[in-house]
Amino acid sequence: MAGKKINPTLKMVLEFGPIVAFFAAYLKLRDQTVAIAGTEYDGFIVATAGFVPLIILTTAILWKLTGHISRMQIATVVLVVIFGGLSVWLNDDRFFKMKPTMIYLLFGGILGVGLLRGRSYLKLVMEEVMPLEDQGWMILTRRLTAFFLGLAVLNEVIWRFFSTDTWVYFKTFGLTAAIFVFFIFQGKVFSDYGIEEEDEEEEQA
Template identity: 50%
Template structure:
């Protein structure tokens, strides 16, 4: 992978998500017209988010010469479910996308463990040198983390629908805040919380 200015890389990775949030804040009380149809709220923000994400992901590919499996899968699901939401003017499809992504990654990691092939270690082994047992524990915890995110997204998705969820009624702003900030903060908190695991199962340095 070719080296890229870290600020540029961060802008390309997180810029579309921030733009989605800004667009939603502007469109939650008004609409935009595209191809004769009015869009607002989550759908209006999705209409802006999808092409920007495509351009930024392609730019990352051109600059680095490589895309991760997560980036490719996210792009495909965003285009498919974001496109459905715009086409049908229905935000439920786009809100469903995070659940599918988290479920897929939890399933893939669990399948890897079942096959005695830790795919997380294969992908991140060079950046984070841990023993095989450390990778196994981290993978199990990450599976549970993805499952928790998927379940939480489903609760918020249904709770922001007109019918609510088991008496719980939330605004679309709640789901947007979760997607934009909650997942990012939760991911940082997850890895910080596993700091002791990283220390305990770190591979010894060559000089030791």
């Protein structure tokens, strides 16, 4: 079910604002240590502690304004709460750094299961946004499955073998840019298999 339309700028702020806020908070606090109830937390953990409620709040606002939240958004918030909460509770940044891995494994796994059943689960959540022929959905789903699994592997490499600074820059800019570039390179799929609104109207006539 499609949600109500809202201002595109407001929508972008609600979707990307928490990530930008996390990045800014980390840059400000990364060299600091905060003592709470006798326990010392580094800047990364403090930034994470702020990110978790913020993404819950912005997602709730988005739901209130549009009347709709996608399954992918819900899954993302749930995993942020789980892994972000574990990082803060156990004072261990590894859990939050693993969160993108879990998200992309989940999305890639769900799409992969659909492919094994001969179906495109991607079509179920995105058909209203970009209508395609069935063959186009299958091609796009196969590519996106491989892409998500690749991002999961890449995230594991970055957080395990590089500095926290590198991971934060990768999380803030690298993942977003990778997804943008991926869809840019799917232009031929959209042009070859896209369904024009006029064609749909003719079929319904």
